[in-house]
Amino acid sequence: MSASAVRFADRLDKVETSAIRELFKLLGKPGIISFAGGFPDVALVDVDGIRAATLAALEQEPAGAMQYGATEGYAPLREQLASFMQAKGASVAADQLVVTTGSQQALDLLGKTLISPGDKVIVEGPTFLATIQCFRLYGAELLSAPVDGDGVDVDRLEQLIVEHQPKFVYLIPTFGNPSGATLTLERRRRVLEIAARHQTLIVEDDPYGDLYFDTPPPPSLLALSESVPGSRDCLVHCGSLSKTLSAGLRLGWMIAPPELLAKAVMCKQFSDANSSTFAQATAAQYLKSGRMDANLKRARTVYAERAQALCEGLRTELGDAIEFVAPQGGLFVWARLTGARGQVADGNEFSRRAIEQGVAFVPGAPFYCEQPDPATLRLSFATSDVEKIREGVSRLARALHAA
Amino acid sequence: MSASAVRFADRLDKVETSAIRELFKLLGKPGIISFAGGFPDVALVDVDGIRAATLAALEQEPAGAMQYGATEGYAPLREQLASFMQAKGASVAADQLVVTTGSQQALDLLGKTLISPGDKVIVEGPTFLATIQCFRLYGAELLSAPVDGDGVDVDRLEQLIVEHQPKFVYLIPTFGNPSGATLTLERRRRVLEIAARHQTLIVEDDPYGDLYFDTPPPPSLLALSESVPGSRDCLVHCGSLSKTLSAGLRLGWMIAPPELLAKAVMCKQFSDANSSTFAQATAAQYLKSGRMDANLKRARTVYAERAQALCEGLRTELGDAIEFVAPQGGLFVWARLTGARGQVADGNEFSRRAIEQGVAFVPGAPFYCEQPDPATLRLSFATSDVEKIREGVSRLARALHAA
Structure with missing residues (x-):
């Protein structure tokens, strides 16, 4: 039962559990390839x-x-x-x-x-x-x-x-x-x-x-x-x-x-x-x-390969449906759906379709404190190997063309 | 230099660095016996x-x-x-x-x-x-x-x-x-x-x-x-x-x-x-x-001995100058100066004298959010062995009679 003895502080009115957390509950789905996380790859820990x-x-x-x-x-x-x-x-x-x-x-x-x-x-x-x-x-x-x-x-x-x-x-x-x-x-x-x-x-x-x-x-x-x-x-x-x-x-x-x-x-x-x-x-x-130096060198090499696989895949398989600047480091590719040739231009809609195809990413809108751009998305390449990344991108391409 | 770019939140007006932190700076004095801490004894960690x-x-x-x-x-x-x-x-x-x-x-x-x-x-x-x-x-x-x-x-x-x-x-x-x-x-x-x-x-x-x-x-x-x-x-x-x-x-x-x-x-x-x-x-x-069970048993025995040493010492050596209820567990004895026979009745004053004699405790007043009792003090028996506790109490007794 709800505890009527509990009366919350006013400051809680300002925040809510994020939409991303709800998305993450879907990631348990077997076989899903996730570009949604914000985590480093634990396999790279020394x-x-x-x-x-x-x-x-x-x-x-x-x-x-x-x-x-x-x-x-x-x-x-x-x-x-x-x-x-x-x-x-x-x-x-x-x-x-x-x-x-x-x-x-x-x-x-x-x-x-x-x-x-x-x-x-x-x-x-x-x-x-x-x-x-x-x-x-x-x-x-x-x-x-x-x-x-x-x-x-x-x-x-x-x-x-x-x-x-x-x-x-x-x-x-x-x-x-x-x-x-x-x-x-x-x-x-x-x-x-x-x-x-x-x-x-x-x-x-x-x-x-x-x-x-x-x-x-x-x-x-x-x-x-x-x-x-x-x-x-x-x-x-x-x-x-x-x-x-x-x-x-x-x-x-x-x-x-x-x-x-x-x-x-x-x-x-x-x-x-x-x-x-x-x-x-x-x-x-x-x-x-x-x-630390050797550990970082290894992580840089691995993440660089994965970033390259993701960026190349996106360019090849999604073509003019998507635009992005290839990152020079870090864990993320930030992309924008162009809506070219009547293709999907809404990050939430694309996310829904992607999950159906067995691949996940985070729609970009929640990352804005004001005036969200609904066409954006965040893709992390950190935790999947190159092969999985390629398969994930293929699924994204399928999601692009699915209704 | 102070950073004029920094303007603090109003909530900081409500709190201050505690008097106790100032006291703790004095504990570095060589040879001091401290009843001031609030920590468990790290030597008891498994x-x-x-x-x-x-x-x-x-x-x-x-x-x-x-x-x-x-x-x-x-x-x-x-x-x-x-x-x-x-x-x-x-x-x-x-x-x-x-x-x-x-x-x-x-x-x-x-x-x-x-x-x-x-x-x-x-x-x-x-x-x-x-x-x-x-x-x-x-x-x-x-x-x-x-x-x-x-x-x-x-x-x-x-x-x-x-x-x-x-x-x-x-x-x-x-x-x-x-x-x-x-x-x-x-x-x-x-x-x-x-x-x-x-x-x-x-x-x-x-x-x-x-x-x-x-x-x-x-x-x-x-x-x-x-x-x-x-x-x-x-x-x-x-x-x-x-x-x-x-x-x-x-x-x-x-x-x-x-x-x-x-x-x-x-x-x-x-x-x-x-x-x-x-x-x-x-x-x-x-x-x-x-x-955990064996670890707790050992800690209980050690703390019980130390608590007993402190309480017995206080009764024997400080007599009617101090009153307290012997604790049945935990890390602390809470005591009150009675001021009997014109003896010191202020925790801060007694603390000052105690430090001069090479023993420390925490005056009780800061532990009150309102209407502090200035005659109170907190003594922890947790981190000194029985011999040190006895010596510490002797020093407290000397502090009682010093001016």
Whole structure:
């Protein structure tokens, strides 16, 4: 029975369980090929390396791995993460970051520390679905700047900033989810100049940047900020081990200006006190072991092959029914149904037909906080091998021509 | 420099970094004996058992332990936790609980799902400090019902419920933090009757119930609710592995009426998506291994000896300067300075003198959400051996007589 003793908070009126979750219930169907997930391939996890790291942690630092820890994060992991960022060109000290329970928690802490009900926040259109819901729970009014193959439209972004004075701007500049797009170097500089000029806080969410295919992406906003005066103090950078090491550790980190970092740490105290020290000590030992580079190289090669198979297949088999910019890294292809020659132009309708043909993807509309484009879709190539991807694309082609 | 791009949310005005955190900075002083902590003794963690459990998880279920997981929790762990609760007399199914990132996250999810700014919540006076801050961040107005040696004053609790119609009541009925008190069986029944009569949601936080010294405490409110008609639908129960298995895993759970559980899971999606599956798979394997009973037996014996040493020492060495009810389990002795014969009667002043003598405890005032009793103090016996406890008490006695 429903518990009449339960009366919910008003903030829940702002969010709902996502349409995507309903779609995911259909994925249990036997034999379905899924481009719908947002997960990395668990088969690429270096289980042997993680086992060794855990054993080392339990052997060398049982008191650290088995006890409560500092809210800011386990010191050896903070050191390793700072080095990891330094290797990518960002000057970061261990005490400039907080370890989070996945980068989702970084978003939650940003919401908690920064958003009062009615505050404006600018995101990309489209953006990560759980970001939209997370910020709305804190009462944010979301606005979006459009994204093209070169990342966010910087002119439109500046207009929105001037007009709406947002609390902050949230971007996934590299291999975006769902857009797959990467912000060009020139646009990156302009974003930083805009941030400094208008004293606007920019949140750079970067879970995919290490998963490039051939060549590294442009430096992160964080790395670039050192060459754009006044921009570093306007920057928050969120990182994650979920796509590079293992999602099972549930560890991310957030680098932020000192004042914001301190408040985020205070809020984290009352959110979960600290992230698992067992997971943190394991991750610290893994990073110390030096296995990360080889592990990343392997993942890059595999994802590059899969992305290529998906993009080639889509071009060959779906032809002018679909348009997309091939991503240079990450996990996603973002595509748009053209409706050419009277073909299906609605992502939901295409999704329904695709499921009937035994293949799934996510319609794009839910990724927009406003003005959804119903012709869009997100396809992930991460968890199927090349052969499955080819078969999946054939099924998509059949779905295109089915009624 | 301070980042002028950062403008904080209004909710931060309601909380501050606690006085206790400042005190903890003093504990680094060499040779200090600390009764100040709230942690279990990490030396009691069954590291061998956890190592075996982790190896089993990585061997048998690498995809489960290394990938993202269901927001509700890792299915094998939910099953194990349901069995664990059943063994303690509560009929709980696996789908009636959500796994949380420590029980602190259960508090956070309760705040997020239930508290609108200005809502009233009733807690015990004194109660867990991080509960006060957590609920205040969501805008709760906190009221408190007093606690004596038999737990919360039930008459006063009912008066407050009738007068203030709170969103919910938060209790730590068993070996409370900081009170050490245990709600009697008779009072437990009355709390459940009151909940059913007024359709008031009661949150039972139970991190310490397994740490009894000689005899088990009365059944949990959850277990008892089956014999008090209409009360089960008014009950939330929070559990934790932090004091019984390892705080490093950072795992707790929350049992709640279905409607509330569903909303809490939705909110958890946007808080941290899921708790570490690596930690969850390890915990599930540990519980399956059957080592928990022996591990708990050892912890009970050790904590019982330490509690006895502390209580005997306080009685012998501090005499009429202090009064307290000896706890029957948990980690804490809650005491009150009597001020007899002109002795120190202020917890802060006594703490200052104690630190000078090389011993620390936590003054009690911050544990009250209103009307603090400045004569109170919390002493934890958990992390010092008997010899250290005796020396610590001697130092307290010296602090009593020092100026």
